[in-house]
Amino acid sequence: MAGLAEMGKKLTEAGRLKLRPLCIYGSDIAPESAIPSTSLNRCIARAVYMSAVNDQTPAFYISSGLEGCCGGGQHWMGFQxxxxxxxxxxxxxxxxxxxxxxxxxxxxxxxxxxxxxxxGKITPVKYVVVSPITPNVEDKDIRSIVLFGGCEQIRNLAGLAAYHSADPFYKVLMSAGPTCATMITFPAGMAENAPKDSAFVGPTDPTGNVWLPPDLMAMGIPTSVARQMAADVDGSFIGKRSKVAYPVRKVP
Known part of the structure; x- marks a missing residue:
């Protein structure tokens, strides 16, 4: 089974992603090198995006009562x-x-x-940590990963998520709800009724459009699904027919 770093690398290459992948995990203590999400932005989802854009951004955490944090975000993390x-x-x-x-x-x-x-009920952890995928992160703790890509990239990754499944409807979902739920709460399994084997594409919440570029989408993926996707890359259309997945387009 591929380790976390290898999995992240595999999916980044498969999706031809330009922004770094991130992982989500829960912790009883704040990692020593982590910063509060509010050091980046009061909006949790925007902090996630900022971390993906800037390779120098350290891991960050969200916790109960975090001063300056969006109240709605605190609710969707299960803290209030x-x-x-x-x-x-x-x-x-x-x-x-x-x-x-x-x-x-x-x-x-x-x-x-x-x-x-x-x-359903949102089950909180003491610290929700959003981290770059590094060797310092324990694979066993990871709940989900977050990827950012353009339309063609996310379309291909959605097809990859469905590659090993006969389910035509629910392997990839575009759910309603706030942007932080699409990126964290639903794929990380924190919401009681969120499907455990589905990837979440979005956001459908337009309030993030002011900072999320119009040509980018986010994909929150439970770890078990992400591992299967990484394992399937070489045998799938991405590995076997890359010119179909990513055609070289000529000007008409």
């Missing part, structure tokens, strides 16, 4: 309950919360509540 008025803010707004501001991400507060319930 959602604000009782959040269901209005993300839908139609209410005059007594944030001045009536509304994100219109769902048609109604009731739909948002039902979606949250369907996600």
């Amino acid at each position: 309950a959602a604000h009782p008025k959040l269901k209005y803010f993300v839908t139609i707004g209410t005059p007594d919360f944030h001045g009536g501001a509304a994100e219109h991400l769902k048609a109604s507060p009731e739909l948002f509540e039902e979606q949250s319930q369907r996600s």
